[in-house]
Amino acid sequence: MSDTSMNWKTLSSDYLFKDNWLTARRDKCETPSGKIIEPYYVLEYTDWxxxxxxxxxxxxxxxxxxxxxxxxxxxxxxxxCIDDTDASIEDAIRRELLEETGYAFETVHYLGRTSANPSTNSNLMHMFVALGGKKVQEQHLDENEEIEILEYTWEEFLQLVEEKRIVQSMHMTTIFYAMRYLDKIKYV
Incomplete structure (x- = not known):
């Protein structure tokens, strides 16, 4: 059970911009002590x-x-993105993997969720490790995507991580939890 004693109450919301990929709103909020916070800006995205x-x-x-x-x-x-047509978040990641890489996976394991910035972004990113990948088709990319597929040995992959060549912080979070799940790193 989560602690809600510090939760703010949203008194009103005004949408400033709505589009497929971004929605921005201005909230008026009240803290538990009665302080009014206005404006408070929130960016709404679909979950990833x-x-x-x-x-x-x-x-x-x-x-x-x-x-x-x-x-x-x-x-x-x-x-x-997790689409409205996806039956579950596992279906969403299996679809994304197939579309972007052409690979289907024997198993996917849910690692948890993370937030890019919980102070401004309303969405979550759901993290997985996918195992037993087999190429079953060519890529099926969205119209604005141009993606090159790369395959690395573990040693090459660890070198990328060591060289800090992966700058997407949520992806590094997923990599950390996946490596922990795969017993590639241990807590002290």
Missing amino acids: ATALPITEDGKVIMVKQFRQALGETGIEIPGG
Whole structure:
């Protein structure tokens, strides 16, 4: 059970902008002590799912793509939005993996959830590790996606991590939990 004693009450919300990929709203809130917080801006996004995918022969699949906000091409793990048509978050990550990489996976294991920024973003990212990947089709990308598939040995993958070449922080969070699940790192 979560502690709700510090929760704010939303007194009103005004939508400033609504689009497929971004919704921005201005809230008027009241703290438990009665203080009014106005305006408080919230960015609404759909939930996301991502996974560290491992092929049946033990390779780590990564993707390379351009990210406009940073103006850089980067290396990431596959993932994307959970669609209204997805029956579950597991179905969403299986769909995203298949679309972006062409691989289907024997098992996917849920690792938990994380938030990019809980002070401004309303959504969560659901983290998975996907095991036993087998190439079953070509990529089926969204119209604005251009994704290159990369396969790394564990040693090469760990070198990417060591060199801090993966800058997407939520992807690094997923990688951390996946490596913990796979017993690749241990807590002291």
